Amino acid sequence: MNTLKTTAIIAFATFTASVEAQEQTVNTSESKVVWKGYKVAGSHEGTIKIESGTLQFNGEQLTGGEFVMDMTSINTTDLEGEYKDQLDGHLKSDDFFGVENHPTAKLVFTKVTPSGKNAYDVQGSLTIKGITNPISFTLSVYGSKATVNLKIDRSQYNVRYGSKSFFNNLKDKAIYDEFDIVADLQF
Template identity: 35%
Template structure:
């Protein structure tokens, strides 16, 4: 048996061992078809997203560990009426993907792979967007799940088995568009509106394959095996700060 066939067989056997949809615990975002965005009242005040103080965090898992990083926010605004968030949107710069747990050539290799057609295909889809379609007081219905015991990993002396937000105040629904696919997601968030500033934080899990983020350009057992060796579930976190007035430029 030549080395190519051995490599394919190893990947395929690995996929069989880890393809039972294992996933980390945490809050699963509710995902459905994209919703219509209603026009915000003209009486609402727009708060510009401070792109140098805001970011999206991500954590991806594989059987042997995890990788984590950030995605920069290009621009955005939050609409507020009578002290409540009633709308808003922000744009992600997919070329600003940062891998935080690696350095040097390994960091560059993973970053370039995430930007490639295997994942986000940033040359064709340089941005992703999130547009709010609804905000409600948090009801407590979206409780965190325990995940799969096999996903309780210890990486860099940290146990990773749950990804959820403590004490959420609101449920946010919006259309998340990545790689040309728009889907509605609902997740708990902690939202604060004070004089001149809005902050919003969230932590939830999504299935990356629903947005076509997989090895779909490749065919055969090897491609499917590689895809199975990276878990479908991805942790996503939003840390947004928005202020009245002109938007700030993203720090480089």
């Protein structure tokens, strides 16, 4: 009798856990990802598209996530015409993100810890140009929306152009290693 009772409890617990665990697909057309890069003489910003994304929940609590970014969609929004086309092309070149050989970047959540109402501290692995490094950030979830601000050090991903980490005497031509990503996600 004890074996039957134990089996029933395990089956019920497994069924309950699978009912509560759910994966939400990110609506890639309704979500928006903005990047901003900084240089000594100013900054540039633009957008990049999400190719695919999911967030995992247990009930209402975030437990995981995974995103693939379409690096070929890098788009500058603070310039127009020839200057915009030049910067978009340069960002897609091997000097920066090398999208011909690395058309996607990937973020995988490895640990999610609640840190306040609707807020989570997330540890993850970020892959850019085939190089994977750990990353930490805070993500907020409100109903079917989530927001996140990431600060990424491009030098960790062999994005060298104009970086003081790799070149001397750049003076006012230097581009800072850290750039920002702000994502407003709909799911």
